[in-house]
Amino acid sequence: MLYSNENKNFPPPISVETVSTRVNKTGLWRFLTPVRKEKISPCRSHCPLESGIPRWMNKVKEGNWEEAWQIMREYNPFPAIIGYVCYQFCVEKCSRALYDEPIAIGEVEKEIGLWRHKNYEHKNSIPEREKSKKVVIVGSGPAGLSCAFYLNMLGVSVTILEKLPVAGGLLATGIPEYRLPRDILKKELEILKAEGIVIKTDYEVGKDDLPNLQDNFDAVLLAVGAQESKPLRIKGEDLSGVTGGVEFLRDLHLGKLKEVEGRVIVIGGGNAAVDAACAAKRNGAEEVTLLYRRGEEEMPAHPHEIKAAVEAGVNFIFQTVVEEIIGESKVQKVRAGKTALSCRGEEINVLAGTEFYLDCNLIIAAAGQESKLSEVAPSFPGEPLIFAAGDAVSGPSTVAGAIFSGREAALNLFSMLEHGKESNESFQIASPLNGKEEIVSFESLNSTLYSRQKRFDQPQEEAGRCFNCGLCSKCGVCWIFCPDLSVDGLSGDFEFLLDYCKGCGICVTECPTGVLTMEEVVSDEA
Amino acid sequence: MFNTQVGDFSREEFMSSGHNACAGCGPALAVRFLMKAMGPRVVVVITASCWSIISGVVPLRSLETVVMHCPFPSAAATGSGVKKGLEALGDLQTQVVVLAGDGGTFDIGLQGLSGAAERNEDILFVCYDNEAYMNTGMQKSSATPYGSRSTTTPDPMLKTNPKKDIMKIMAAHRIPYAATATIAFPEDLISKFKRALETKGLRFLHLFTPCPQGWGSPTDKTVELSRLAVMTRLFPLIEVEDGEKYTINYLPEEHVPIEKYLNPQRRFRSLDQEEVALIQEQVNRDWEKMCKLTAQ
Ligand SMILES: Cc1cc2nc3c(=O)[nH]c(=O)nc-3n(C[C@H](O)[C@H](O)[C@H](O)COP(=O)(O)OP(=O)(O)OC[C@H]3O[C@@H](n4cnc5c(N)ncnc54)[C@H](O)[C@@H]3O)c2cc1C
Ligand SMILES: Cc1ncc(C[n+]2csc(CCOP(=O)(O)OP(=O)(O)O)c2C)c(N)n1
Ligand code: SF4
Ligand SMILES: [Mg+2]
Numbered sequence: 001m002l003y004s005n006e007n008k009n010f011p012p013p014i015s016v017e018t019v020s021t022r023v024n025k026t027g028l029w030r031f032l033t034p035v036r037k038e039k040i041s042p043c044r045s046h047c048p049l050e051s052g053i054p055r056w057m058n059k060v061k062e063g064n065w066e067e068a069w070q071i072m073r074e075y076n077p078f079p080a081i082i083g084y085v086c087y088q089f090c091v092e093k094c095s096r097a098l099y100d101e102p103i104a105i106g107e108v109e110k111e112i113g114l115w116r117h118k119n120y121e122h123k124n125s126i127p128e129r130e131k132s133k134k135v136v137i138v139g140s141g142p143a144g145l146s147c148a149f150y151l152n153m154l155g156v157s158v159t160i161l162e163k164l165p166v167a168g169g170l171l172a173t174g175i176p177e178y179r180l181p182r183d184i185l186k187k188e189l190e191i192l193k194a195e196g197i198v199i200k201t202d203y204e205v206g207k208d209d210l211p212n213l214q215d216n217f218d219a220v221l222l223a224v225g226a227q228e229s230k231p232l233r234i235k236g237e238d239l240s241g242v243t244g245g246v247e248f249l250r251d252l253h254l255g256k257l258k259e260v261e262g263r264v265i266v267i268g269g270g271n272a273a274v275d276a277a278c279a280a281k282r283n284g285a286e287e288v289t290l291l292y293r294r295g296e297e298e299m300p301a302h303p304h305e306i307k308a309a310v311e312a313g314v315n316f317i318f319q320t321v322v323e324e325i326i327g328e329s330k331v332q333k334v335r336a337g338k339t340a341l342s343c344r345g346e347e348i349n350v351l352a353g354t355e356f357y358l359d360c361n362l363i364i365a366a367a368g369q370e371s372k373l374s375e376v377a378p379s380f381p382g383e384p385l386i387f388a389a390g391d392a393v394s395g396p397s398t399v400a401g402a403i404f405s406g407r408e409a410a411l412n413l414f415s416m417l418e419h420g421k422e423s424n425e426s427f428q429i430a431s432p433l434n435g436k437e438e439i440v441s442f443e444s445l446n447s448t449l450y451s452r453q454k455r456f457d458q459p460q461e462e463a464g465r466c467f468n469c470g471l472c473s474k475c476g477v478c479w480i481f482c483p484d485l486s487v488d489g490l491s492g493d494f495e496f497l498l499d500y501c502k503g504c505g506i507c508v509t510e511c512p513t514g515v516l517t518m519e520e521v522v523s524d525e526a
Numbered sequence: 527m528f529n530t531q532v533g534d535f536s537r538e539e540f541m542s543s544g545h546n547a548c549a550g551c552g553p554a555l556a557v558r559f560l561m562k563a564m565g566p567r568v569v570v571v572i573t574a575s576c577w578s579i580i581s582g583v584v585p586l587r588s589l590e591t592v593v594m595h596c597p598f599p600s601a602a603a604t605g606s607g608v609k610k611g612l613e614a615l616g617d618l619q620t621q622v623v624v625l626a627g628d629g630g631t632f633d634i635g636l637q638g639l640s641g642a643a644e645r646n647e648d649i650l651f652v653c654y655d656n657e658a659y660m661n662t663g664m665q666k667s668s669a670t671p672y673g674s675r676s677t678t679t680p681d682p683m684l685k686t687n688p689k690k691d692i693m694k695i696m697a698a699h700r701i702p703y704a705a706t707a708t709i710a711f712p713e714d715l716i717s718k719f720k721r722a723l724e725t726k727g728l729r730f731l732h733l734f735t736p737c738p739q740g741w742g743s744p745t746d747k748t749v750e751l752s753r754l755a756v757m758t759r760l761f762p763l764i765e766v767e768d769g770e771k772y773t774i775n776y777l778p779e780e781h782v783p784i785e786k787y788l789n790p791q792r793r794f795r796s797l798d799q800e801e802v803a804l805i806q807e808q809v810n811r812d813w814e815k816m817c818k819l820t821a822q
Contacts, residue, residue, distance in 0.1 A: 010567055010620055012612055014594065017587035024544035024586070448753060452779060480535065480712055481749050483547060483555035489537040500543035504550030504738075505746030518746075 022500075026484065030503035033521040034478075034496055039470035039514060040437040043090035043105060048400035049082070049407075050433050051075040053090060053105060054471040054513075060108055060463035065115040072112050074430045076403055077149040078142070078188055080117060081171065083110020084180045086400050087302045095467050098442045100452045103466050111459040117187045120194075131157040133417045136217040138205045138376065141169020142399045143390025144223035145188070146406030147413070148197050150429055154414045158197045159217070163204035165254070169225055170391075171399065173250040176275055176282075207376055210386075219385040219413055223406065226371035226391035232267065236325030237365075245272040245366025252279055260285040262361030265334060266314075267291050267322055269299040270396070273366035274306060277314045280364065289315040289358065291322060291336065298344050321350060325363060333359045369396045387413055408432060440470040444514035449477065468513045478507035478516065535716065540566050545588035547580045550745030552735035552752065553654040554580055555709045557589075557625065560652060563719030566591045568621045569608055573601035573635060575627035576661040576737075577654070599634045601626045602642035605649040621650060621723060628655040628669035632690050639730075643699035646727040653692070653730070656737035664740040672808070673801055675793045676740075684796060688808065692732055693766065700769035702727040707763060708734040710753035714763055714775055721765075734761045742792025754787040759813040764820075772819040784809055 043053045052075055059068035072079050083106050094102035133156045137144045140162040148158045166172045168185045193199060205213070213220050229244025231237060243251075245268060251257035264285040266277040269292035281288045290309070292299055296318050299306060310316070324335040338354035373380060373392040380386055389409040390402040411429055445467055456462040472494075479487040479494050486501035487494050508516040540561035547554035553576055569592045572578055578595060582588045596604035605624035612620050626635050631653035639651060658676050659665040666676040668690040679685040696704045703725045707715035715733070722729040736743060736751040743751055755761040756776060763775040784806045788794040797805075 010617065011592045012569065012608075012615060012617065012620070014592065016592055017582055017585050019585045019587070020542045021544035021546070021582050021586045021588040022542050024546070026544055026546075029549065448757075481555065481709070483551050483558065483748070484545070484549075485539055485541060485543045485558065489539070497543065502549035503745075504748070505744070506550055506749055509746040510749050 025499050026502050027486075027497075027499045030498075030501055031520075032503045032505065032518040033498065034501065034503070034505065034507050034516050035519045035521065036472055036496075036516055038472070039440045040433065041469035041471070042093040042095055042439055043103075043469070045433075045437075045439050046089045046093045048089065048398055049076050049404045050430065051090070051109075052430065054466060054468040054473075056112065057103070057105075057108065057463045057466040058468055058471065058473050060112065060460055061466065063460055065112065065119075068112050069116050070427070072109070073149075074428045075407075076109075076400075077146060078113065078403060079109045080113025080184050081142070081180065081188060082400055082403070083107065083113055084184060085171075085175055087304075087398065095440070095442045095445060095447075095469055096465060099447050099450070099467075101454045104455050104462050108459045108463050113184075117184075117191075120191050131155055133157065133218045134159070134216075135219045135221060135413060135417075136161060136213050137221045137223055138213075139169060139223035139225055139390070139392070140167035140199060140201075141223055141225050141390055141402060142171060143225075143392070143402035143406040143409075144169070144221065145192065146403040147221050147223065147389055147410045148406075149192060149195075150407055150410030151413060152192075152195055152197050153427060153429075154410065154418075156414065156417065160197065160199045161203040161205055162199065162201045164250075165202050167199050167201055169223075169402075170227070170246070173253040174227075174246060174272070174275070175399075176249075176279055177253075205376060207378055210377055210379075214383075214385070218417055219387065221409055221413065222373060222377055222380065222386065222388040222392055223390045223402075223409075224371060224373055224376055224392045226369045226396050228370045228372055229272075229365055230368040230370055232322070232365050232367065234322060234324055236327065236331070239325055239327045239331045240329060241327065241331035241361060242325060242363045242365065244369075245276040245364050246369055248276050248364050248366075249279055252283060257283075259283060260362065262286055263359055264288045264362045264364065265291060265322070265358060265360045266364045266366055268366035268368070269294065269301060270366065270368070271301045271305055272369065272396070273364075274301040274309045274314075276364045276366050278309050278312050280362070281312050281314055285362070287315070288313070289317060289360075291317050291320045293319065293321045293339055293348050294344065295319055295341050298342075300344070321348060322363075323350070323355075326357075331360060331363055333357050334363065371395070385416070404432075438470075440514040445469060446477070446510050446512045449510075449512050470515055471513055472515045473513055475512060477510050477512055481506050481510045535712070536562060538562070540564070540590040542588045542590065544586075545580045545582065547576065548737075548739045548745075550738040550748045551576075551580070552709055552737055552748045553577060553627075553656055553733075555748070556654050556715070556733045556735045559709065559712055559715050560623070560625075560719055561589060561591070563716045564591075564621065564623065564723065567619065568592075568623055569594060569612070571596055571601060571605045571608060571622060571624045573604075573624070573626045573630040574598040574661070575625075575630055575654075576656070577625055577627070579661065598630060600638055601630055601635045602638040602647070602649070602651060605651065606642045606645070606647040609647060609649050622648075624649055624651045626651070626653055627660070628653060628657060629659045629667045631655075632668045632692055636695075640695075640699065643696065643701050643728045643730070646701065648726055648728070650722050650729045650731070652733060654733045654735045656735050656740060657689075658737075658740050660737050660740045673794055673797050673805060675796065681796050693764070696730045696732075697766045697769040699728075701730060702768055704730040704732070704766040704769075705764065706732045706734065706761065708752045708756060708761060709736075710749045711756065711763060711776065718765070740793070742795070743790050747790050751787065751790065754782065757782040758784050758787045758809065760784065760787060760809050762813065762816050764816065772816070774816065774820050 056068045056071045137160045260283045264280045337350040340349040371392045389405040479489040486497045609622040665678045672688045705718045736748045738745045765773045
């Protein structure tokens with residue numbers, strides 16, 4: 001380049017050194033070596049799905065929705081659903097919150113799901129191959145559906161049995177429609193069926209059916225949820241006009257209950273209680289009062305939900321327990337008492353002389369749920385090819401938690417059924433984290449490279465705000481700022497050229513995502 | 527989606543690895559950017575400085591172009607002569623870039639630079655400012671800031687005079703283009719190099735280039751310090767056209783206190799709170815003055 005013949009005037013007639021400094025292996029000066037090692041983002045560490053958020057954000061940023069979905073499904077096959085219903089623990093930990101405003105993670109996730117819905121072609125996306133193993137899944141909630149999705153992808157034939165006339169578990173009969181539009185669930189079920197999964201509704205599995213299922217299938221997954229509202233264990237509980245939270249919502253969603261009348265008392269402080277209260281109000285109740293036995297701060301329901309309920313006109317009375325339900329054949333009122341302030345886990349103390357009465361026509365007991373798992377499968381756990389997942393094992397949790405549990409179950413089932421057999425290479429399923437991974441701190445990022453910028457409405461722009469914590473986003477900042485030209489800018493992977501790297505550490509300090517660290521590396525040459 | 531600090535650059539390099547700059551050297555990075563902007567068709571005149579060494583000792587070279595070394599005070603004069611020589615040979619295209627440290631610019635090279643500026647020689651004079659005579663072991667220069675330790679202003683006799691305002695001196699020569707730039711803002715820096723190359727006459731670039739060796743700062747903080755110098759408003763990124771038209775190219779979003787910049791550097795270690803407050807006041811005053819200049 002220097003001595004090109006094109007410019008006959010150049011170089012001018014002076015002597016020029018001809019040996020490049022590249023003969024100097026300045027890498028020998030180095031004490032510490034930059035190492036690119038992916039770390040866990042704080043959002044991921046708090047996501048029940050352990051979703052690789054920075055990875056798919058990066059693809060959305062590029063406008064590559066197809067690849068964003070391919071990455072998404074390693075963690076979560078139902079991003080549209082999660083985008084609607086998840087409480088978004090990830091957002092609480094988003095590093096961007098320490099800079100300007102956290103990323104609208106759920107919104108971007110929802111868009112990936114909606115993209116998938118729009119672009120799903122009704123042809124099997126799984127490579128045709130002989131399905132030699134058959135698994136039956138009892139329960140079509142998010143745990144069952146997630147396990148079905150992954151097993152089906154892994155080449156296992158899947159049948160789901162659901163006792164209700166509709167599939168979806170609490171997605172269909174618990175979560176109110178204004179929080180999860182049912183056409184989203186419908187579309188998801190449609191895709192699963194198109195992918196070859198069989199879903200049989202109105203099919204209740206009793207304990208006597210289990211041996212039969214074991215004969216006809218290679219393995220059984222019990223994903224029956226935790227849908228029995230816990231009894232209150234107080235006098236008058238058997239009166240007509242007393243129901244459970246999950247049962248009440250289920251009846252409403254299935255159309256068994258058309259309208260609610262009069263005064264309603266809801267007992268409990270979780271999401272089910274708050275949802276039931278809102279649903280009662282929306283469906284015609286004159287007055288809805290929620291009684292919670294501890295103070296407001298202790299309420300396990302999500303703050304957003306509580307706010308929505310207050311807006312819907314639900315009355316909240318805290319530090320109150322119902323001690324007796326009173327009525328002839330039908331409830332008429334409750335006797336309640338005030339309690340001393342207490343934290344969750346502590347005992348409840350009813351204060352003497354605080355007794356009062358509240359009139360009501362309907363009581364919804366939503367103070368916890370239990371699973372019927374042991375009734376359906378008395379022998380569980382114990383038999384090798386019977387698995388369980390979701391709320392049935394964990395107790396009431398979240399949709400994300402249930403999907404994660406289904407994913408894990410699929411991995412375990414598959415390795416049990418087909419041990420040694422390679423899984424389908426064309427896609428990956430995320431393995432669970434071990435909790436020992438390094439989580440990227442805000443301090444290890446280089447946020448100064450970003451302007452302060454609040455949320456965008458447009459998902460691609462919003463994804464562009466993501467710091468990509470702990471993930472190399474191939475931005476090239478390490479390459480730009482290297483005084484020693486020791487980062488390969490041509491390959492696109494920005495590999496370190498350790499022959500020349502003097503170990504100054506500028507790349508590590510400047511890296512916006514915290515994916516680089518300086519380490520003592522013992523090389524053979526040294 | 528970074529802000530304007532980092533741009534989209536050509537991957538082509540005209541500087542080689544293996545050069546002898548210390549680890550984390552700011553001037554080395556600055557010249558890497560300079561070469562990216564200029565390409566190979568250029569004669570670089572280098573005066574006595576760290577860069578005399580970084581460009582390679584015989585028979586090595588780290589710059590993929592023609593380099594001419596010259597005596598310490600003569601940088602601008604040598605550059606002017608080389609340009610005239612090229613023109614005499616019929617080469618009107620090749621650019622001449624003079625590369626000098628702060629010592630070679632603010633102090634010993636100043637008369638030569640002033641002469642060349644007055645004659646409006648067609649050269650690009652680049653001063654990389656590491657705020658002392660680093661190559662010979664950190665003696666103070668007139669670019670060394672108030673309160674800095676150096677081997678000629680050792681603790682406790684820290685430098686008591688403020689840094690010379692070289693941009694005003696150059697503006698007073700009414701040269702067509704003068705600008706400041708620093709390595710933490712490569713997009714700004716490269717666009718200024720390009721702008722300078724498109725301008726005829728004497729162009730002057732003042733580059734702020736932290737030197738971890740001399741400043742006693744961690745080698746990984748070179749770019750960070752350069753960024754902090756801009757963010758604290760200590761080193762405004764500006765352009766001056768024809769000695770009159772001032773533009774500030776980057777307005778820091780918020781007020782970053784000067785301590786953030788001073789604290790990581792050992793050369794400022796002995797400053798007490800009062801002195802730091804004085805420095806902060808000076809920075810504020812200078813910034814206000816600069817804003818007034820741009821408003822005109
Ligand atoms: C009112 C309410 C609102 C909620 N809102 C949210 C929310 O907004 N966000 C969130 O993340 N989480 C929410 N949750 C929690 C979440 O819905 C559950 O954690 C999740 O649905 C559990 O999934 P699962 O698959 O384990 O069980 P489920 O969703 O309960 O599904 C179990 C399925 O198994 C079927 N089944 C049970 N027994 C049998 C049998 N013997 N034979 C055949 N089928 C059987 C049931 O009919 C049901 O369809 C809410 C829960 C409630 C109650
Ligand atoms: C006339 C003359 N005096 C002194 C020197 C010794 N000398 C070589 S480099 C240098 C320091 C240059 O300082 P500066 O211009 O700031 O560049 P830096 O080394 O900091 O890069 C000195 C004093 C010299 N080469 N010639
Ligand atoms: S002394 Fe400073 S300017 Fe000179 S080579 Fe070392 S780091 Fe660079
Ligand atoms: Mg110097």
